[in-house]
Amino acid sequence: MPSLNETQKIHHLYGRAAWGLTWAQWQDFQKQSPEKALNDLLKPAKASLLPLKVVEGEPPSLVELRDMSKPERQEMLKNSRKQVVMLNLAWLKEISQSPHPLREKMAFFWHDHFACQPKNVYHAQSYLQTLRQHALGKFEDLLLAIAKEPAMLQFLNNQQNRKASPNENFARELMELFTLGRGHYTEQDIKESARAFTGWAFEGANYIFRSRVHDYGTKTFMGKSGNFGGEDIIRMILENRQTATYLTEKIYRFFVHERPNPARIQSLAQSFYASGYDIGQLLSSIFNAEWFYASENVGQLIKSPVEYLIGLQKNLFMQFVSPEGPIFIQKVLGQMLFNPPNVAGWPGGRAWIDSSTLLFRLRLPEVLYRLAEIEVEVKDESDVEKMDFQANRPQRIQAQFDQARIQQAWASRPENLYAPLADYLLNRPLPQYQSPVLERLRGLPPQ
Amino acid sequence: MKRRAFLKQSALTTAGTMLIPGFLKALESKKASQNGKILVIIQWSGGNDGLNTVIPFRNDVYYRERPRLAVSGTEVLPLNDELGLNPALLGLKKLYDQGFVSLINNVGYPNPDRSHFRSMDIWQTASRSDEYLSTGWLGRFLDASCAGNCQNAHLAVEVDDTLSLALKGEKIKGLALKDTEKLYRATQSPGLKFLAQQAHTHPEDDTQHYLYKTLAETVSSAAYVYEKAKTYRSRYTYPNHALGRQLKTIAEMINSGVDTRVYYTSLGGFDTHVNQKPQQDRLLTAYSEAIEVFVQDLRDNDRLKDTVIMTFSEFGRRVAQNASNGTDHGTANNVFLIHGGKAQAGIFNEMPNLSDLDEGDLKFTVDFRRIYATLLQKQLQFDPGKILGSHFELLKWG
Known part of the structure; x- marks a missing residue:
């Protein structure tokens, strides 16, 4: 495949580091250099980050909770789950409009990395804010903040981690999934570090340290002994270069290619470690590398359902009018924000595609343009009470297309639309053999 | 219809889809490995x-x-002096009496997880409770049984619109279909068929190759399954609900000789925290009515002897009922194996011990992966070690 021209490079960059290009951006970037486009992306936000919220205030206090009747509590829990879904939608909207798409992309990456399923909307809001706020900062700040997030403390049972009866769940995932990866720690390291996190808990939506249940004894962790607290454990894990390698590989596979390139990863990991785990700097190195734009790395990642959903909106001048659509699409394709399958996150890559999801993806544009019916029904979710906008099979997906802009975009185009369309929608030259495919698709009536 | 004649005919009727390289060959080569047994x-x-x-x-x-939730001894459908089926399971009881049902008690796994999603994950991937696998146990069966040539998605079919993790392998994933004709129609647009032929234009380890290949598999499997399955129409009346329709689809596929080895389907709604009885009765009745017809349908066609039907849930519920006339998430549970082969029927093992609980929950005595291992070995005739990673003692069953 020939190498990319300037516009195609920008296209590729925005596919990976952002969420795709709108028509207007694409037009603008025709006149720009990839360097300028990259600088735009990496430029730090001017304004401070406002938290995304669907509810204000604080969750009910322990006293208030105690005074509630059982039905009242159940109603509250139900509402909270519904509000988490509203937050899902609010984040989707923010992503699709954000002037800082890279930050949102990285927050999305961290949501998968620090996967958890908050059921309490206040926890979810706080967790999301932490992901976004530290998305491009120092990994240590992010990790420490996540370790204190009520959503995570609850999900990994650290609320039950007490001196008298340690719970190892958080300590295990901290090393296995969040930092070192399997095979780089011992069972003894897990036991000892779990003791260091005893007493890390939450009340309402806030982290608290319960000193009464914290184990102040001597722990031996990775060959060192001392009266370690959770912060010490995190620091020691970060001193281990394996953490930099593990994270770099995961980031490389997310942004560049599913198949890791050990030499590149090693070199990136060294700089990442030397920079004190500066996430923004690592990304900048990746996007500045010549190999990032090499043909072997272009057009090789399968979009996750959320990336696909956002990309559709950007590419097709489209907005969802009601919440059924984006929720249904996330469910059918297997990725609901705030509801990863487990703490290991979404399997991703080729796992997104099977007979059913592939047909659905191919058909979705027709469904959106009301040229085809929705024929798919999602599975019953047994333990989630269904909300009014969560039909297993909605009648239709209400979407609005910016007709004026579509007309404007294509008014001056020649009759033969598909070449420029392919230019706009794809980030690389159209291989020769695909022309007949498009020829065929073009003349076909909708099914 | 003879296989060759069938292939010839469908090659004509579905010209295009059958021209995908390797497809005919793959079908032919499967003949040897085919043993006709179905799960x-x-x-x-x-x-x-x-x-x-x-x-x-x-x-x-x-x-x-369970002061307000217990089923009285006069209502149950007794299996022996101590255990009886819920009266809603009349159809299942009839099958039991005919010697088609094995009941395995106390099935679970160490360190049980009480979250639906996580526990279902564990059952579907056959993982330990502290391990996260991204492929399902039947998906790994698909991977392992298609050395080199992974084109037969329909070897494992889920009768639903979306595919469960259980059927997702790394190299190949099962086929999701609610209705063979519906899937066939959905894959018949000339554009899709044309696209499906483009797999060869990409190198094999290329991501796009995987996409085209999945499409090709889907189009060709859909055509094969549709053409084959339409040669048998069930003469039975299945109950008019989702599970009834799903089992009818499966019976038509099995009885027409479609060479699918694994069928997967689900019935939801068992999360009965509140006012359990009417809800559970309705679901068990739906199951029982449908399964009775299904077994009869297979039996009439002499396919019951080749089939094992496993029914499971991700966990059982706590021994004590709650204050809302429901039950909360528990641990060990029973599993039914319905079959017409030589395997012994009846109550397989000891009944649950309600006096020896783990914080109010039943203790498991049979790891569910032993059931999987047994089914892999005896029904799918496949080395369970290759699928389950470690060794699980086979049950003395089958």
């Missing part, structure tokens, strides 16, 4: 209350812990 899995989602499904009707603890 059907019915998943009860939500955590079925096993103690009100198979009822220990002589047990005082049971009646003490």
